[in-house]
Amino acid sequence: MPPLDQPLSVLKGVPTTITAMSELVPEPRQKPVVPMKPMGINTSLLGYIGIDTIIEQMRKKTMKTGFDFNIMVVGQSGLGKSTLVNTLFKSQVSRKSSGWNREEKIPKTVEIKAIGHVIEEGGVKMKLTVIDTPGFGDQINNENCWEPIEKYINEQYEKFLKEEVNIARKKRIPDTRVHCCLYFISPTGHSLRPLDLEFMKHLSKVVNIIPVIAKADTMTLEEKTEFKQRVRKELEVNGIEFYPQKEFDEDLEDKTENDKIRQESMPFAVVGSDKEYQVNGKRVLGRKTPWGIIEVENLNHCEFALLRDFVIRTHLQDLKEVTHNIHYETYRAKRLNDNGGLPPTPATPDSATGLSLQHVAPPRWE
Amino acid sequence: MPPLDQPLSVLKGVPTTITAMSELVPEPRQKPVVPMKPMGINTSLLGYIGIDTIIEQMRKKTMKTGFDFNIMVVGQSGLGKSTLVNTLFKSQVSRKSSGWNREEKIPKTVEIKAIGHVIEEGGVKMKLTVIDTPGFGDQINNENCWEPIEKYINEQYEKFLKEEVNIARKKRIPDTRVHCCLYFISPTGHSLRPLDLEFMKHLSKVVNIIPVIAKADTMTLEEKTEFKQRVRKELEVNGIEFYPQKEFDEDLEDKTENDKIRQESMPFAVVGSDKEYQVNGKRVLGRKTPWGIIEVENLNHCEFALLRDFVIRTHLQDLKEVTHNIHYETYRAKRLNDNGGLPPTPATPDSATGLSLQHVAPPRWE
Numbered sequence: 088m089p090p091l092d093q094p095l096s097v098l099k100g101v102p103t104t105i106t107a108m109s110e111l112v113p114e115p116r117q118k119p120v121v122p123m124k125p126m127g128i129n130t131s132l133l134g135y136i137g138i139d140t141i142i143e144q145m146r147k148k149t150m151k152t153g154f155d156f157n158i159m160v161v162g163q164s165g166l167g168k169s170t171l172v173n174t175l176f177k178s179q180v181s182r183k184s185s186g187w188n189r190e191e192k193i194p195k196t197v198e199i200k201a202i203g204h205v206i207e208e209g210g211v212k213m214k215l216t217v218i219d220t221p222g223f224g225d226q227i228n229n230e231n232c233w234e235p236i237e238k239y240i241n242e243q244y245e246k247f248l249k250e251e252v253n254i255a256r257k258k259r260i261p262d263t264r265v266h267c268c269l270y271f272i273s274p275t276g277h278s279l280r281p282l283d284l285e286f287m288k289h290l291s292k293v294v295n296i297i298p299v300i301a302k303a304d305t306m307t308l309e310e311k312t313e314f315k316q317r318v319r320k321e322l323e324v325n326g327i328e329f330y331p332q333k334e335f336d337e338d339l340e341d342k343t344e345n346d347k348i349r350q351e352s353m354p355f356a357v358v359g360s361d362k363e364y365q366v367n368g369k370r371v372l373g374r375k376t377p378w379g380i381i382e383v384e385n386l387n388h389c390e391f392a393l394l395r396d397f398v399i400r401t402h403l404q405d406l407k408e409v410t411h412n413i414h415y416e417t418y419r420a421k422r423l424n425d426n427g428g429l430p431p432t433p434a435t436p437d438s439a440t441g442l443s444l445q446h447v448a449p450p451r452w453e
Numbered sequence: 454m455p456p457l458d459q460p461l462s463v464l465k466g467v468p469t470t471i472t473a474m475s476e477l478v479p480e481p482r483q484k485p486v487v488p489m490k491p492m493g494i495n496t497s498l499l500g501y502i503g504i505d506t507i508i509e510q511m512r513k514k515t516m517k518t519g520f521d522f523n524i525m526v527v528g529q530s531g532l533g534k535s536t537l538v539n540t541l542f543k544s545q546v547s548r549k550s551s552g553w554n555r556e557e558k559i560p561k562t563v564e565i566k567a568i569g570h571v572i573e574e575g576g577v578k579m580k581l582t583v584i585d586t587p588g589f590g591d592q593i594n595n596e597n598c599w600e601p602i603e604k605y606i607n608e609q610y611e612k613f614l615k616e617e618v619n620i621a622r623k624k625r626i627p628d629t630r631v632h633c634c635l636y637f638i639s640p641t642g643h644s645l646r647p648l649d650l651e652f653m654k655h656l657s658k659v660v661n662i663i664p665v666i667a668k669a670d671t672m673t674l675e676e677k678t679e680f681k682q683r684v685r686k687e688l689e690v691n692g693i694e695f696y697p698q699k700e701f702d703e704d705l706e707d708k709t710e711n712d713k714i715r716q717e718s719m720p721f722a723v724v725g726s727d728k729e730y731q732v733n734g735k736r737v738l739g740r741k742t743p744w745g746i747i748e749v750e751n752l753n754h755c756e757f758a759l760l761r762d763f764v765i766r767t768h769l770q771d772l773k774e775v776t777h778n779i780h781y782e783t784y785r786a787k788r789l790n791d792n793g794g795l796p797p798t799p800a801t802p803d804s805a806t807g808l809s810l811q812h813v814a815p816p817r818w819e
Contacts, residue, residue, distance in 0.1 A: 136543050137766040139575030141520060144770035146508050151704070154507060177502050209505030252796075254789045258778050338517070400503040404510035412624050423620045430618075430796065 153205070153212030155262040156403060157243075159294070160217070161236060161286065162271025163224035164193055166301035171269070171359035172217050174372060174383060175395055179361070180204050181217045194222035197235045201263075218265060224282055233286045240265050240294050244418040245431070252430035264415060266406045267330070267398060268294045271301040272318060272354060276310050279321045287327045293414055295330035295406050297398065298322070303356035303389050304374065304381050311356050318354050329353060331402065335409055348397065355394040358383050519571070519578030521628040522769060523609075525660070526583070527602060527652065528637025529590035530559055532667035537635070537725035538583055540738060540749055541761055545727070546570050547583045560588035563601045567629075584631060590648055599652045606631050606660050610784040611797070618796035630781060632772045633696070633764060634660045637667040638684060638720060642676050645687045653693045659780055661696035661772050663764065664688070669722035669755050670740065670747050677722050684720050695719060697768065701775055714763065721760040724749050 160168040160181070169181040181202065200219045205212055218239070223232055243264045250260040268290065272283060287296055298318065303311060322329065331349070336342040360383045364373045374381040383391045398406070423430060526534040526547070535547040547568065566585045571578055584605070589598055609630045616626040634656065638649060653662055664684065669677060688695065697715070702708040726749050730739045740747040749757045764772070789796060 134543055136541075136572070136574055137761070138572060138579045139577040140766045141577060141579075141769055142512050142515060144767065145511060145515065148770060148774070149508060149511065175502075177500055206502070206504060208502055211505040211507060213504045213507075254786050254794060256782070258782075395503070400506045401510070403507055404514060408514070416622070416624075420620050428620060 150210050150212075152259065153214055154407075155214045155216070156407070157201075157216040157218065157263060157266050158398075159220065159236075159240075159265045159268040160271065161220045161223055161268060162301060163273065164221065166271040166273060167359050168219065168269070168271055168301075170361055171271075171299070171301070171357060171391075173361045174359040174391065175398065176204075176206060176215065178204075178206065180206075180215060181219060193225045195226070197222040197232050199235060199239045216263065229282050232282075233289050236286075237290060237293060240290070241418060244415050245422070247415060248419055248422060249431055262407075264410050265294050266410045268296045269398075270296050270298045272298055274300050274302050274305045274314070274356075276306060276314050278317055284321070284325050284327070287322070287329070288325060291327050291329060293418070295409055295414070297330050297394075298354035299394060300354050300356040302358065304358045304376075306356070315354060315356060319350075330406070330409065332409075332413075335413060344401075352390065352393050352397070355390045355397070357391045357394055358389040359391065516576050516578075518625065519580055520773075521580045521582070522773070523567075523582040523584065523629060523632050524764075525586065525602075525606075525631045525634040526637065527586045527589055527634060528667060529639060530587065532637040532639060533725050534585065534635075534637055534667075536727055537637075537665070537667070537723060537757075539727045540725040540757065541764065542570075542572060542581065544570075544572065546572075546581060547585060559591045561592070563588040563598050565601060565605045582629065595648050598648075599655050602652075603656060603659060606656070607784060610781050611788070613781060614785055614788060615797055630776055631660050632776045634662050635764075636662050636664045638664055640666050640668050640671045640680070640722075642672060642680050644683055650687070650691050650693070653688070653695070654691060657693050657695060659784070661775055661780070663696055663760075664720035665760060666720050666722040668724065670724045670742075672722070681720060681722060685716075696772070696775065698775075698779075701779060710767075718756065718759050718763070721756045721763070723757045723760055724755040725757065 158172065160172055162168055172181040173179055198221050200221065201216050202219075203214065203216045205214055207213070220236055223229075223236070226232065247260055247262065247264055250256055270283070270287060272279065287298070290296055300306075300311070300314065300318070306314060328334075329349075331341075331345040333342075333345070333349070336345055358374060358381055360372045360374050360381075362373065362375075363370045364375060364380050364382075365371075366373070366380055366382060371380075371382045371384060373383055382388050384395075386392055524538065526538055528534055538547040539545055564587050566587065567582050568585075569580065569582045571580055573579070586602055589595075589602070592598065613626055613628065613630055616622055636649070636653060638645065653664070656662055666672075666677070666680065666684070672680060694700075695715075697707075697711040699708075699711070699715070702711055724740060724747055726738045726740050726747075728739065728741075729736045730741060730746050730748075731737075732739070732746055732748060737746075737748045737750060739749055748754050750761075752758055
């Protein structure tokens with residue numbers, strides 16, 4: 088035991104690592120830096136600085152501000168798009184554009200409908216926008232029916248860009264960009280349709296596409312396994328990259344996790360339901376048939392829970408970041424290049440790209 | 454108990470609040486939305502969506518990427534600037550530009566020296582840059598000696614802006630902007646010096662200034678209380694706003710917390726030390742005098758712990774955000790306005806503003 092009141096050390100043994108040091112400006116009268124002692128473990132309470140409190144500080148900020156998440160659903164009518172989104176968010180966030188009222192007519196062209204909600208859970212507010220695309224794939228001639236969808240997606244990038252280049256810009260730019268596009272594949276058991284390939288080919292470069300096999304309860308286990316393999320193969324043959332794209336894996340951990348999703352889970356074979364049933368004393372979301380209840384969150388029955396975990400619980404932040412860092416940046420770079428390196432004029436709608444923003448009203452969050 | 458296998462409800466009683474709903478596109482065939490039932494408490498496990506996992510997802514991302522924090526120290530030589538920064542970060546992050554070697558000469562003009570470190574704690578990496586300003590206030594004539602400091606701060610904004618307007622820009626723009634400037638006031642017990650007022654008047658609009666009374670162990674409790682009051686009064690009379698600025702409080706919680714800091718804590722009267730002593734069986738950082746040991750982290754002795762908590766544990770993220778959202782935005786807006794609304798040319802150093810970036814080498818993080 089050292090005598091009291093004597094200097095013990097100069098900052099040694101603190102549970103903190105200093106791993107690098109560099110000088111930004113050459114210093115003529117340079118002195119050797121006092122080297123840090125190697126990291127000690129619990130040597131002293133004095134050692135704690137509080138760097139990791141940044142996480143808690145960020146949490147507090149997020150709790151106050153909330154966050155935006157915009158999800159789009161695309162696929163022919165009758166594939167259960169609305170029901171699936173309602174199942175994902177456990178609430179009536181999407182109206183059934185057709186089917187809800189059986190007398191409603193299928194629109195004659197592709198429409199884009201966005202509905203906003205604020206959902207709060209554990210004190211965290213999500214400003215959710217569900218973008219539906221009724222009429223897609225429902226026409227006699229479905230040529231170019233991906234175009235209004237691509238246009239909508241690009242318009243959101245354009246809006247964001249115009250806000251970003253404004254001289255006096257908002258502290259938080261309202262984010263209407265589509266972070267995730269669920270593409271619904273018909274559970275034919277055969278192969279992808281030309282329209283599926285056409286859509287994904289055009290859109291996979293502008294938005295995060297997650298393909299799902301809709302109404303997977305119509306297939307047996309073997310059919311499902313085979314169909315999933317075939318779809319993956321067809322996408323690969325056609326050079327279609329879906330989310331999470333290989334090239335954007337940031338490290339080995341990402342790669343390992345995402346490879347599993349790319350090679351096994353995709354496309355998620357799902358069943359949705361907004362009805363609850365009692366099974367073994369528990370209330371579950373499911374579909375009742377004469378031969379049993381399909382429990383949507385039971386992984387033995389379908390892959391809904393996998394999709395939900397993927398979209399909401401593990402990759403939500405990444406979906407937002409890839410949208411911002413990759414898709415939006417790609418749009419922005421092209422837009423600036425086309426404009427001779429200059430940003431678009433912030434105030435007026437732009438005519439150079441043929442984009443018109445008038446028909447989309449700004450979101451109203453009440 | 455309801456009979457088995459019967460639909461119980463349509464998504465009722467989930468522990469999630471939907472607080473708002475709005476439509477972005479007017480829908481001609483609008484149907485009334487099924488209203489959500491009021492939030493239930495633990496009514497069903499089915500209810501959990503996972504929105505709050507965004508916090509964990511953000512934590513994981515921050516753990517991977519780390520974050521930048523750049524702190525500047527300004528004040529006359531001999532006020533213990535280096536020691537205080539070393540005490541804040543519990544390591545030798547700042548060399549003593551003078552005093553370390555007593556034979557070193559004070560520079561003839563104000564120099565700007567930046568040293569970078571990576572400090573890791575609890576798995577979170579902070580890329581810390583300490584920017585020292587030797588020579589400040591040490592000349593016979595100290596006129597305009599705030600100018601090189603303002604120039605350095607603006608150069609970092611300019612660098613960031615040029616990266617931001619680049620067509621092909623980096624995914625994460627390296628952040629060299631000064632997030633926090635500790636201004637060291639001499640513990641005279643009298644009043645602020647003209648140079649103190651001059652510096653803070655010019656710089657408080659471009660950077661987050663936190664005034665501290667250096668070497669507070671030279672004052673008695675009464676002297677300290679009186680001096681703090683006088684300094685606050687003088688700053689107020691001279692219209693100098695230090696961080697956290699009143700106008701940037703975002704809500705009542707911010708206001709309550711920050712008012713306390715503005716009206717009681719500021720300017721923090723601090724003592725720094727990088728020597729450890731044994732006091733009551735514990736090792737503490739302190740200064741040994743014949744009349745006792747000054748424990749720097751003991752709130753009965755000085756306000757170092759208050760400053761440390763404020764800068765690192767509660768306001769670090771906010772310092773970064775105010776720098777980005779307020780000071781950088783102010784610089785950017787002025788810069789674009791001066792340039793006729795156009796961004797600066799990204800590739801070449803800009804001559805229009807008289808800024809030269811050549812003398813600051815890019816940070817090297819090894």
